[in-house]
Amino acid sequence: MTRLSLALLLVLVLAALSLVTAQHRTRQGFIELTAQQDVSRKLDAEWRELQIEAQTLTSGKRIGEKARSALGMQVPDPKRTVMVVIPPPGAVAQGAR
Amino acid sequence: MRNSGKTLEHSLRLKLDGSRARLVLLLCLALFAVLAVRAFILQGVNNDFLQAKGEARFVRVVEIPASRGAVLDRNGKPLAISTPVESIWASPADFSADPEQFARLAQALGMARDQLAEKFADRTKTFVWLKRLMPPDQAARVIRLGLPGIFQQREYRRYYPSGEVAAHVIGFTGVEDQGQEGIELAQQALLAGAPGARRVIKDRKGRIVEDLENLRAPREGRPLNLSIDERLQSIAHRELKAAVEANRAKGGALVMLDARNGEVLALVNQPDFNPNNRAQWNPKSARNRSVTDTFEPGSTFKPFAVSAGLEAGLVKPQTVIATGSSLSMGGHSITDSHPHGQLSVAEVIQKSSNIGTVKIAMQLPAERLWALYSDLGFGSVPRTGFPGEASGRLRAARTWRPIEQATMSYGYGVSVSALQLARAYTVFTNDGVLLPVSFLKREGEVIGKQVFSRETARTMAAMLETVTQAGGTATKGQVPGYRVAGKTGTAYKLVNGEYADNLYLSSFVGYGPVSHPRYIMAVTIDEPSAGKHYGGDVSAPVFSAVMAQALRLQGIAPDAGLREAQARPASVAGEIPQKAIGKDRG
Numbered sequence: 001m002t003r004l005s006l007a008l009l010l011v012l013v014l015a016a017l018s019l020v021t022a023q024h025r026t027r028q029g030f031i032e033l034t035a036q037q038d039v040s041r042k043l044d045a046e047w048r049e050l051q052i053e054a055q056t057l058t059s060g061k062r063i064g065e066k067a068r069s070a071l072g073m074q075v076p077d078p079k080r081t082v083m084v085v086i087p088p089p090g091a092v093a094q095g096a097r
Numbered sequence: 098m099r100n101s102g103k104t105l106e107h108s109l110r111l112k113l114d115g116s117r118a119r120l121v122l123l124l125c126l127a128l129f130a131v132l133a134v135r136a137f138i139l140q141g142v143n144n145d146f147l148q149a150k151g152e153a154r155f156v157r158v159v160e161i162p163a164s165r166g167a168v169l170d171r172n173g174k175p176l177a178i179s180t181p182v183e184s185i186w187a188s189p190a191d192f193s194a195d196p197e198q199f200a201r202l203a204q205a206l207g208m209a210r211d212q213l214a215e216k217f218a219d220r221t222k223t224f225v226w227l228k229r230l231m232p233p234d235q236a237a238r239v240i241r242l243g244l245p246g247i248f249q250q251r252e253y254r255r256y257y258p259s260g261e262v263a264a265h266v267i268g269f270t271g272v273e274d275q276g277q278e279g280i281e282l283a284q285q286a287l288l289a290g291a292p293g294a295r296r297v298i299k300d301r302k303g304r305i306v307e308d309l310e311n312l313r314a315p316r317e318g319r320p321l322n323l324s325i326d327e328r329l330q331s332i333a334h335r336e337l338k339a340a341v342e343a344n345r346a347k348g349g350a351l352v353m354l355d356a357r358n359g360e361v362l363a364l365v366n367q368p369d370f371n372p373n374n375r376a377q378w379n380p381k382s383a384r385n386r387s388v389t390d391t392f393e394p395g396s397t398f399k400p401f402a403v404s405a406g407l408e409a410g411l412v413k414p415q416t417v418i419a420t421g422s423s424l425s426m427g428g429h430s431i432t433d434s435h436p437h438g439q440l441s442v443a444e445v446i447q448k449s450s451n452i453g454t455v456k457i458a459m460q461l462p463a464e465r466l467w468a469l470y471s472d473l474g475f476g477s478v479p480r481t482g483f484p485g486e487a488s489g490r491l492r493a494a495r496t497w498r499p500i501e502q503a504t505m506s507y508g509y510g511v512s513v514s515a516l517q518l519a520r521a522y523t524v525f526t527n528d529g530v531l532l533p534v535s536f537l538k539r540e541g542e543v544i545g546k547q548v549f550s551r552e553t554a555r556t557m558a559a560m561l562e563t564v565t566q567a568g569g570t571a572t573k574g575q576v577p578g579y580r581v582a583g584k585t586g587t588a589y590k591l592v593n594g595e596y597a598d599n600l601y602l603s604s605f606v607g608y609g610p611v612s613h614p615r616y617i618m619a620v621t622i623d624e625p626s627a628g629k630h631y632g633g634d635v636s637a638p639v640f641s642a643v644m645a646q647a648l649r650l651q652g653i654a655p656d657a658g659l660r661e662a663q664a665r666p667a668s669v670a671g672e673i674p675q676k677a678i679g680k681d682r683g
Contacts (some may be wrong), residue, residue: 017612019373041181045233045528051167055258057173060331075649078577 106481112184124517157299160310162255163290165274168267168281170327171360177267177281179253179274180319183236184229189217192246196346202556203246205239206364224360225566229272230254248367255281259327261369262334265385266325266361266536268484278383279535280323282484290318322538324360329353331364332646337620340639343365344625349640350387352519353647356614358543359523359532363643364388364516387515392621394448394518395588396632397606398508400557401521403446405469406457408553414560420452427500431455437512446560447569449585451507458506467494467504472548473521473531475513481536489513522606525561525582526614529554558582562611567636574607574637576645580656583607583640585632590624598626605636609644612656631680 056062067073139147168177186208194202203210206228216225229252231239237247255270256265268279274289276282285641293315298307333351340350346367353363370384384390406412422436433450458466470476476491490512497505504510513521516534523532529549549557561582565574570585586604589596603625608617620636620643629635 034308040406045181046287048178051175052178052180052256052258058174059259059262060328061259061262061335064331064335079576081580085654 122511126605128196155298155300156296156309159294159305161293161295161315162251163292163315163317164254165255165270165290166288167320168288170325170330171322172219172326173322174327176259176263176323176325176327177255177257179255182230182254184252185215185227185231185232185236185239186248186250187225187227188223188246188248189220189225190223190621192217194244198242198244202239202242202244205242224266225355228653231335234571246282253528257372258592259331260373261371262331262365263325263327264372265383266364267372269375274602278484279385280321280483283482284321288318288321290671291316300537302454303542312563323536324355324362324538325536328363328650329363329647330365333643336639336642337365337367340622340635343627344635345631346622347624347627349388349620349622350515351618351643352515353388354519354523354534354617356523356526356617358539359520359534360539361534361536362616385483388483389487389514391487391489391512391514392602393438393509393511393588393591394604395586395602396509396512397450397584397586397604398511399454399506399517400446400525400584401469402454402458402466402506403475404549404553404557405443405461405466407442407556408549409461411460412457412592414441414556416442418442418445418453418456419467420450423454424452425489425496426503429500431503439505444582445564447563449570454507455503459503463502465549466505469548470511472546473524474517475521478515478545479520479534481534481538487514489517508524508586515619515621519617520605522608522617522619523553524548525558526617527554547594559608565607570631571605571607571632571633571637574605574640575646576609576641578657579609579644579648580611580657581607581644581646582611582639585637587630587632601630603630603632603635605632605640607640610648610656615651615653616644618643
């Protein structure tokens, strides 16, 4: 009877300890999860901002304006254009530049 | 039991009656049993109510915001995208600050002090927005002040990287992320995400101390691929804006469709607005004229009635019609602004003769013309799902008087939207098949509706090409190196039921390249007032400029022949086109 009680007491102590450890691990895991979610949110926000920036910088409007004003580019008139026609075997002719 | 000090010592030494001790023990046990039963009732049987009461004091369900889906152009470029921002809210009941802290708070929020004080006026409230949609770093400064009762909430703000260029197509959202206009409104269900929820434990000051469970994961909004091409859109925007300014016009619209499948590639309106800056927004400039506004199309409507004549076998392109100087009908007279005399049917289109068109249209029954206009999509909404789509006006055939049948053939007495007009021209690029239009990128084959026979459509296409050639009304619509076709229109505007003498709507609808049509474009300029008003002078140059850039951008091979393109002068200006305008009933 005493021996059984002692054995059960030992099991109880072990179970209690493992519960404490498990709880501790859960909390640590949760903290880690929250931290990673934060990182993910920050990266997502950064990605969105970069997308907006990229689109603002590469918008057709801005590139057109830069090409015309800063670089002084213009569309060549047909007189100065040489059309290169590549006779493709069966495919559609390309080459309007 | 006696209670005197003298007898106490004595009585303790007595051996007490055992039954009394048992009675006391029993009573004690009975009391414990009552406690146990009560505890069981509270914790086991009736615990839901109490648990709920307890949780109501510290467990809260908080929302996990979901972001709205991005709107992308056909090549995946973002046209509208949400980024997280912070909103600051306060619980006036928990708020306390000395005047100096209050001043710092006002400064960090960028608000006037008395304006901020107003928000805290009602001290019983536990929720009031202080400032919404702040940049995260600015919001962090507010939170760092560490004042009690001040909190932040993550929200999303919508950005439109292309600004006013695509403003009318995309529309915009309100502060609650609800679509207000355009695609944002039309596709609200798809774009909007569903916020998630989680259960947390909060302390008295509203800080989250423990996360209990995730109730729902947030569902992020789905991205949407439009049929719009951002590059074409910005070209169209630039050219239309320039033309509206140069002609000192009230407004303008441009719709560009893919001639092969009816996708909307570009759609711009003037005046425009910047969706990122709602301060200068007004309902007038936000209106998507090309979809929601209708107008009398004038001569751009002529090819339909003439095609019906060809289809019925009444006329052939070479058939000669005597146009004379005027045609009287039921007390009204129909005129051409420049008398032409004898014209072939092809020349009726090329030179835009009202009388010639009427003479063909009057040979057809009214029901037949009505069915044709209706088949072409006039008088009914284009069903793109775009909010506020106009159906235009097409009255039932039995109510037509002969003069109305006549004026309708050259575009008066019907009203259409620019989108409807552009779509109707798909019959000339697709061998008589009318294609449905779409703002969303299409996959696979499109099923259209056969309106004209293939022969009729091709015959009319050949006539439309002569419009941009020497002798036509739209030589300024030419695109060097490419064959293009189209039709001009210069319509008097109706003002209070009367046609105004000097207010015009100048339009051009065309497509190119003729050999393998890729783009259809409808350009309308509203009330040009800088001297020129003919569609061929005002709208055709916009068509030419946009078409030239679009074809070059897409790398489409010129189909007009090399030498011809190089021999043609760089400028097509100088030639004065003869444009017939229609004015009837007054």
